[in-house]
Amino acid sequence: MEVFILLSVENNFLSEAAALSWKRCHELGLNPADPFDDDVLTGSRIQALLRQNEQTIQYAEQIFEQMNVGIKQSGQMALLIDSEGTIIHTAGDADFSRKAVTVQLQVGANWAEQRKGTNAIGVALAEKKPVLVHAEEHYFNSNHFLTCASAPVFNSSGELIGIINISGKREHYNAYTSMLACMAASSLQNKILLEQAKKEHLVTLRELNHTAQIHPLPLLSLSRDNLILGANHAAIKIVGSDAIGKEFKQLEGFSVETIHNEHQKVWQSVSIRKQAGNEQRLYTFKDIVGTCPTILQKKELARKAAATDFPILLLGESGVGKELFAQSIHTASNRSAEPFIALNCSAIPDNLVESELFGYARGAFTGANKDGNTGKFEAAHKGTIFLDEIGDMPLRAQAALLRVLQEGVITPVGSTKSKAIDARVIAATNKDLAAEVKAGRFRIDLYYRLKGIHITLPALRERSDIVTLALHLLQKHAFPRPSLTENAQHKLLTYSWPGNIRELNGILMQAVFLAGGQAIDAEHLSFEATDRAVQDESDEDHQLTLKDAEITAIKKALKAAEWNLSKAAGQLKIGRTTLYRKIEEYGIALF
Numbered sequence: 001m002e003v004f005i006l007l008s009v010e011n012n013f014l015s016e017a018a019a020l021s022w023k024r025c026h027e028l029g030l031n032p033a034d035p036f037d038d039d040v041l042t043g044s045r046i047q048a049l050l051r052q053n054e055q056t057i058q059y060a061e062q063i064f065e066q067m068n069v070g071i072k073q074s075g076q077m078a079l080l081i082d083s084e085g086t087i088i089h090t091a092g093d094a095d096f097s098r099k100a101v102t103v104q105l106q107v108g109a110n111w112a113e114q115r116k117g118t119n120a121i122g123v124a125l126a127e128k129k130p131v132l133v134h135a136e137e138h139y140f141n142s143n144h145f146l147t148c149a150s151a152p153v154f155n156s157s158g159e160l161i162g163i164i165n166i167s168g169k170r171e172h173y174n175a176y177t178s179m180l181a182c183m184a185a186s187s188l189q190n191k192i193l194l195e196q197a198k199k200e201h202l203v204t205l206r207e208l209n210h211t212a213q214i215h216p217l218p219l220l221s222l223s224r225d226n227l228i229l230g231a232n233h234a235a236i237k238i239v240g241s242d243a244i245g246k247e248f249k250q251l252e253g254f255s256v257e258t259i260h261n262e263h264q265k266v267w268q269s270v271s272i273r274k275q276a277g278n279e280q281r282l283y284t285f286k287d288i289v290g291t292c293p294t295i296l297q298k299k300e301l302a303r304k305a306a307a308t309d310f311p312i313l314l315l316g317e318s319g320v321g322k323e324l325f326a327q328s329i330h331t332a333s334n335r336s337a338e339p340f341i342a343l344n345c346s347a348i349p350d351n352l353v354e355s356e357l358f359g360y361a362r363g364a365f366t367g368a369n370k371d372g373n374t375g376k377f378e379a380a381h382k383g384t385i386f387l388d389e390i391g392d393m394p395l396r397a398q399a400a401l402l403r404v405l406q407e408g409v410i411t412p413v414g415s416t417k418s419k420a421i422d423a424r425v426i427a428a429t430n431k432d433l434a435a436e437v438k439a440g441r442f443r444i445d446l447y448y449r450l451k452g453i454h455i456t457l458p459a460l461r462e463r464s465d466i467v468t469l470a471l472h473l474l475q476k477h478a479f480p481r482p483s484l485t486e487n488a489q490h491k492l493l494t495y496s497w498p499g500n501i502r503e504l505n506g507i508l509m510q511a512v513f514l515a516g517g518q519a520i521d522a523e524h525l526s527f528e529a530t531d532r533a534v535q536d537e538s539d540e541d542h543q544l545t546l547k548d549a550e551i552t553a554i555k556k557a558l559k560a561a562e563w564n565l566s567k568a569a570g571q572l573k574i575g576r577t578t579l580y581r582k583i584e585e586y587g588i589a590l591f
């Protein structure tokens with residue numbers, strides 16, 4: 001027998017799991033030609049078992065009901081088995097059910113290995129994993145007419161509580177049967193978990209990458225104080241089997257969204273955003289570091305704006321965090337599960353504007369991908385499109401963009417069919433858009449379309465939290481105990497930061513290297529850009545400084561006057577109209 005099993009595996013006659021089971025059956029002294037055991041439960045014993053499993057049977061009934069048509073059509077039967085191997089519920093094709101009874105594939109019969117030899121139910125119970133046992137893989141000759149797939153069902157603590165099995169005649173073998181058994185088992189365990197956690201805080205973990213779409217939802221049930229009470233198999237794989245009883249902590253790469261049941265908000269779902277390849281996790285408001293009142297105020301405004309669907313215009317110098325804000329707005333909005341598509345408007349070649357924005361149909365033009373291509377707007381459908389460097393968008397592209405924004409539809413190049421697009425627009429620029437309009441470089445109609453809520457982000461030199469920000473960035477770059485000497489802090493505070501936070505980041509990285517593990521001192525901070533800027537006393541720089549001074553004075557006065565224009569103008573000793581003109585000219589936000 002031993003030799004037969006080994007040969008069978010080598011010849012692919014037996015799967016590895018079946019071969020191990022054959023070995024166990026052989027060791028138990030079972031003989032393939034034995035008649036099957038005929039101890040089927042009846043009467044009060046079966047009644048008691050059914051009562052004991054009433055709830056699980058009810059859930060299985062609902063699941064089998066959904067699969068009923070397919071199962072009947074393929075002449076199969078679905079079975080629910082308890083943790084001891086006894087069949088407690090069946091549904092499916094009547095013809096096959098009649099045939100199945102001849103080998104006791106029926107309610108009350110026990111299909112553990114020691115009773116029925118190698119079979120999908122018995123092997124799944126022993127191995128605690130899904131298994132297919134086909135035709136001659138069955139140990140007893142009497143079962144060779146069967147093909148059966150089983151999948152285990154676990155409770156919220158990870159214990160095996162039963163098996164789902166799908167069986168049919170061997171000639172009705174279907175490659176999808178195993179998958180169907182797995183899906184039914186996972187639906188059942190999710191239903192059981194949901195029921196157990198009914199009054200508790202429920203968290204659904206959902207992987208957003210491709211594998212997640214074909215795997216069952218990982219589910220966790222949490223107590224009110226956030227302790228993990230239970231987890232299904234898929235969730236245990238992610239949080240680890242020792243997570244039960246521990247506090248559920250927000251994991252890196254998880255985001256929490258609230259879903260509703262029919263009546264009240266009782267469930268919460270957590271989506272796992274596993275970063276596939278080099279795909280980046282999008283920023284959230286938590287990533288925006290800042291303690292200075294201006295940045296806090298901008299964050300608050302952006303948070304409020306995220307809750308609406310208005311277009312948003314982000315203004316500010318290069319490197320102040322406009323893209324960071326755009327991504328955070330998207331992740332805080334109710335579009336967060338949908339795509340965030342960024343488009344650098346200054347980088348679209350004139351002849352590709354339409355195809356870039358709207359995509360193109362199959363064979364639209366020579367050199368195009370033969371299968372056609374999705375444009376940025378279509379890719380952002382239901383999500384957010386981030387139009388970066390909008391102030392540098394060529395006029396031809398502006399006209400095309402305006403059309404989409406006005407009409408809400410796109411027509412791919414080479415296609416006759418229009419598609420309705422619902423994308424939230426966030427635009428950003430470091431240009432003074434009002435001035436660009438005046439100069440005829442930016443369409444006024446597009447300007448008003450995009451303006452919606454406008455948020456001007458402060459330049460780094462206007463911020464009072466440069467040192468805090470620097471320490472945070474150092475920590476983020478794996479410099480565990482960042483330290484800056486007083487001289488270094490002073491140097492950071494007195495520099496003009498033309499490249500803003502992006503520049504701060506770069507300078508700090510170099511400083512970490514130069515400091516070689518010691519505290520960062522002034523000598524480690526080298527500001528090449530400014531050194532040049534300070535030395536360069538050109539008219540242009542002089543104008544910039546004046547403008548900056550005016551902006552700072554206006555902002556201070558506005559803040560002190562609690563955004564009352566007349567009061568602020570009084571403080572600045574200029575007329576209200578002049579103040580208003582300057583606010584417009586410098587693009588100062590009135591929030």
Ligand SMILES: Nc1ncnc2c1ncn2[C@@H]1O[C@H](COP(=O)(O)OP(=O)(O)OP(=O)(O)O)[C@@H](O)[C@H]1O
Pocket residue numbers: 287288289290316317318319320321322323324325388429430501502505
């Ligand atoms: N408040 C902040 N907290 C932490 N990091 C920040 C903050 N603001 C900006 N950064 C970082 O600074 C860098 C520049 O930010 P971002 O690209 O968003 O700027 P931007 O204004 O869009 O620049 P550009 O106009 O050149 O595209 C990024 O690495 C970003 O993570």
